[in-house]
Amino acid sequence: MKFFLDTANLQQIQEAVDLGIIDGVTTNPSLMAKEGVHGLEAIQEHYKRIAMMINGDVSAEVLSSETDDMIEEGLRLASIAQNIVVKIPCTKAGIKAIHILKEKGIRTNCTLIFNVGQAMLAAKAGATYVSPFIGRLDDIGQDGVVLIGDIVEIFKTYQISTQVLAASIRNQSHIQRCMKVGADVATCPLAPILSLLNHPLTDSGLKTFMEDAQKLK
């Protein structure tokens, strides 16, 4: 399973790149706003910097909601760097934009997916990735990871090559369960990824090794 970092924060991206554990980056308008990026030029420049930092796909989300505007924006975003993937919401206008961008050779990530039907339509339109949101489904009392497993299974049944990118991941249990159900990618902030390292037996074992290491000096 690939790990994408779900952030627009350059320091966090650099830290993950230095650790050698990151295969790509996803962003959304909320994450860009959090970094204080405003205006078309600044947004393009920010994406350019991220795209140069990472040897993998970088999802850049459109800010418009009409098909023609999404296409125009998508073409502009895709021209920033080869590894930019245009992120488009799962609406009727978005599905049409995905289809037209696919015909123009532009890769897309269909976001805000909450059921298997949306995932299937996005895949049929030609999305490179679909992004089902785990945490937000959990928030309304559903089990988001079950949706990931369902989409993986359905895509396998119909030999659909669109990749399942599990998003809105909040904790290490989400990540571990995504691995089990066969998600192609998990995207989340750095903290849940690093929390995979935590185990009390690692801590107590290391403490003993360090104490015994002193005896060897």
Ligand code: G3P
């Ligand atoms: O990739 C989508 C993700 O950023 C949404 O996460 O935690 O806002 O539901 P969250």
